[in-house]
Amino acid sequence: MTSATNPPTVTTALPDHTQLPESNGSFVKNFQEHPQSILLTDSIEPLLQKRHPNGQYCIGQDCGIYWRLTDPPERGAEAPDWFYVPNVPPKLNNQVRRSYVLWQELIAPLIVLEFVSGDGSEERDKTPLSLTEPKTEQKPGKFWIYEQVIRPAFYGIYEVKRASVEVYHLVDGEYQIMPVNERGHYPISPLGVELGIWQGYYQNLELPWLRWWDAQGNLLLTGQERAEQVESQLEQESQRAERLAAQLRAAGIEPEV
Structure with missing residues (x-):
C-alpha cells in the first residue's frame, strides 16, 4: 500500500530513433x-x-x-x-x-x-x-x-x-x-x-x-571523378609510351613489346 507521504514513482521513457517519425513532413523542394x-x-x-x-x-x-x-x-x-x-x-x-x-x-x-x-x-x-x-x-x-x-x-x-x-x-x-x-x-x-x-x-x-x-x-573528387582521373592518367601514359616507341623506331631501334 502506498502512503500519502510516499507517492508512487512514475517513470516515463523518452522515445528513441525507432519511435519517432523519420522526417518532419517536408519534402525536397527541387531537383537540385x-x-x-x-x-x-x-x-x-x-x-x-x-x-x-x-x-x-x-x-x-x-x-x-x-x-x-x-x-x-x-x-x-x-x-x-x-x-x-x-x-x-x-x-x-x-x-x-x-x-x-x-x-x-x-x-x-x-x-x-x-x-x-x-x-x-x-x-x-x-x-x-x-x-x-x-x-x-x-x-x-x-x-x-x-x-x-x-x-x-x-x-x-x-x-x-x-x-x-x-x-x-x-x-x-x-x-x-x-x-x-x-x-x-x-x-x-x-x-x-x-x-x-x-x-x-x-x-x-x-x-x-x-x-x-x-x-x-x-x-x-567524387567517385566518378576519381575514376575519370585514373582513366585520363592511363591514357596519357599510353600516349607517352606510343610516342617513345615511335621515336625508337625512327632511330632504327625496335622497342620491346
Missing part, C-alpha cells in the same frame, strides 16, 4: 537538392573513412534531428539538408538510423548545411522559443534552434540562386559569420577541409555547386 547532398557525401567519404577507421560517424541527408519532445513529435525536430556527426555509430542496436535524437546521443553535429529554396529568411530566423503561452506557441526560428539548442560547431547556408554560401562558427555560445580565405573558401579546420562554390557539371546539371576542398585547395 538531392544531387547536392549526394555530391557532398560522395566527395568527403574517403576523408571521413581515413579520419574514422573504426567507422564511428554518421551523415544525415534531409533527416530529422530531434531536440525537444513535443506533440506532434515533428515540431521538436529540424531536418537539415546535410549534416555530419563524428564519433557516433552509423547504426543503433544494429538498426539503420531513422533520425538523430539529441537526448539519446548527446553529441552535436560538427557541421549542418541548409540549402535555401526561398529567400533565405527561414534559414536565418533567430526567433527564440517562447514558453509563456504554450497553447499558441510557434516554432522558434531555425537559426535560433541551431545556435542555442542543437549547437553544431559550423552552420552553412547555401543559396544556389545567388551562387553563394555563408558559414557561421559557434564561438562562446554564439554564431559568428566566418570570413573566406584567399581562395574564397571557408576553412572547416576540425576536418581539414574547405567549403565553397564550384561552377560545373554534376548529374547533367551545370550549377554553382557546394563542394569541399582539402586544406591545400585541391578539390575533393
